[in-house]
Amino acid sequence: MFWGKKRIKIKKMSAHACVCKINFVPLQSHFVLMDELIRHTGIVSGINGELAHVQIVQSSACSACKAKSMCMSTESQQKELDAVMLEPMQAGDRVEVEVREHLAWKAVLLAYVLPFIVMMSVIAVLDVLTGWDEAIVGTVALCSIALYYLVLSQFKHRLQKQFTFTARKA
Helix, strand or coil: CCEEEEEEEEEECCCCCEEEEEEEEECCCCCCCCCCEEEEEEEEEEEECCEEEEEEEECHHHHHCCCCCCCCCCCCEEEEEEEEECCCCCCCCEEEEEEEHHHHHHHHHHHHHHHHHHHHHHHHHHHHHCCCCHHHHHHHHHHHHHHHHHHHHHCHHHHHHHCCCEEEEC
């Protein structure tokens, strides 16, 4: 934790002793995770219990979005997702779908960064420890990525509980 300015108060108790009281004020750092919401508008296409099936059209207007660097949209794409309803809705309602920004970064980490690290680690280890041909090392590295995604799919239900979208009427 980062600490900022120190405030020192000195109280004179007697001629021979003084008491020092130090209060530390925490610094507000840019390293603190800001938990902002990423919002998209869409239309409810159906209802299933407490989940709403929402269609979102991403277009080039996403250029002002904070999550544009994580988004895979090119010009215009239509996506459908399930969102927890915060209020009663019907098919055809215009809604705003929200997700926490830190969850978007976590998804990028799981989908892109960790597989790259796994592949590069496998290449480095096999290149150093074995005398295999580069084609074999590359094939094994690609298979390790397939194995990574297979293991990740085993945690699908657990991840779905963490990555939740919420919907409210717009």
